[in-house]
Amino acid sequence: MDSVTKVQPPTKLNEPMPVVQTWNLGKVYRTGFWLNQKLRSLKDCSLSVYQGETFGLLGPNGAGKTTLLKILLGIIRPTSGRGVLLGQPIGRREVKQRVGYLPENAYYYDYLTAWELLEFAAGLFQLPKHIQKKRIPYLLDLVGLAHKTARKKQLKKYSKGMMQRVGMAQALINDPEVIFFDEPMSGLDPLGRYQVREIVLSLKAQGKTIFFNSHILTDVEQICDRIALLARGELLCVGSLENILGRSDVYQVIVKGGTQKDLEPWIEGIREIEHSWHGQLTGDPQEFMVALSKMDAQLLSLNKARASLEEYFIEQLRERGLTTSQ
Numbered sequence: 001m002d003s004v005t006k007v008q009p010p011t012k013l014n015e016p017m018p019v020v021q022t023w024n025l026g027k028v029y030r031t032g033f034w035l036n037q038k039l040r041s042l043k044d045c046s047l048s049v050y051q052g053e054t055f056g057l058l059g060p061n062g063a064g065k066t067t068l069l070k071i072l073l074g075i076i077r078p079t080s081g082r083g084v085l086l087g088q089p090i091g092r093r094e095v096k097q098r099v100g101y102l103p104e105n106a107y108y109y110d111y112l113t114a115w116e117l118l119e120f121a122a123g124l125f126q127l128p129k130h131i132q133k134k135r136i137p138y139l140l141d142l143v144g145l146a147h148k149t150a151r152k153k154q155l156k157k158y159s160k161g162m163m164q165r166v167g168m169a170q171a172l173i174n175d176p177e178v179i180f181f182d183e184p185m186s187g188l189d190p191l192g193r194y195q196v197r198e199i200v201l202s203l204k205a206q207g208k209t210i211f212f213n214s215h216i217l218t219d220v221e222q223i224c225d226r227i228a229l230l231a232r233g234e235l236l237c238v239g240s241l242e243n244i245l246g247r248s249d250v251y252q253v254i255v256k257g258g259t260q261k262d263l264e265p266w267i268e269g270i271r272e273i274e275h276s277w278h279g280q281l282t283g284d285p286q287e288f289m290v291a292l293s294k295m296d297a298q299l300l301s302l303n304k305a306r307a308s309l310e311e312y313f314i315e316q317l318r319e320r321g322l323t324t325s326q
Ligand SMILES: Nc1ncnc2c1ncn2[C@@H]1O[C@H](COP(=O)(O)OP(=O)(O)OP(=O)(O)O)[C@@H](O)[C@H]1O
Pocket: 029, 030, 031, 039, 040, 041, 059, 060, 061, 062, 063, 064, 065, 066, 067, 068, 104, 326
């Protein structure tokens, strides 16, 4: 398998490098007492994630998100297909030094303090002490944990939000180039979600590649460059939010009064429906309002043309009859 799993170099200069690439990945779990039942949790999954991208893998419970992430990290083996992570076939030990991972249900020795946990994680990567001394305080600042708390308080006394932030610091101890977060916002209150989102955005600003699983669609909408939608193990779509949902600055308008000739420069695809003008606004909404007052016309409605990710997500699942979780 290794001999054929090579990343193609970019064909043009400045073309982004794929950090993750998969071809027809599939996973069948054997279940039941005699392991004689088969459960297919991933099917023909092909995708690419590029350097510096924040990529969101969405899907309902049981869609196969964690399975895909674990395959990419080499924690479980695929049943079919192949993949490449940072230029190496997935599962290679040497790549692990360059990768960070926050598991879905992380378990830590809860009698440790955050500081001790980070020292432990640093030890696993054999980080020299002088680097640990700089890296640990830096990460605590990044995830917003007070140094005093991190030194004194045992993890068992942490709130869920604090645990999630410690988990993120632990995932970043080796200064990874690519970071996998499995449901980093799940179970957090709005403040906790905001804090995690800010951490992800600051990693993105540092040029890290971020791959995360989520079903909190508003967060995904705010931070992801591209998304993939997975349901029952199959990828339904992959693309940028703009490609999938359309541009976020496009408005549908309905206007009463005025003439078609006056409105045409402002409204694309203008058509008259029940004595009002309908179409897509081409200019700035504020300037349009001023222009309308001069035309003796009245704005009846102005709505964003783009559907929310949530509407899109539900629509896609409904179209395929997948609105029940596995
Ligand atoms: N070790 C396993 N053995 C057998 N079946 C498994 C195993 N792990 C996962 N599955 C099954 O594979 C399917 C996909 O599970 P997975 O955990 O990847 O979904 P998910 O999208 O991460 O779900 P969630 O949003 O709930 O975390 C599910 O039907 C699950 O029951």
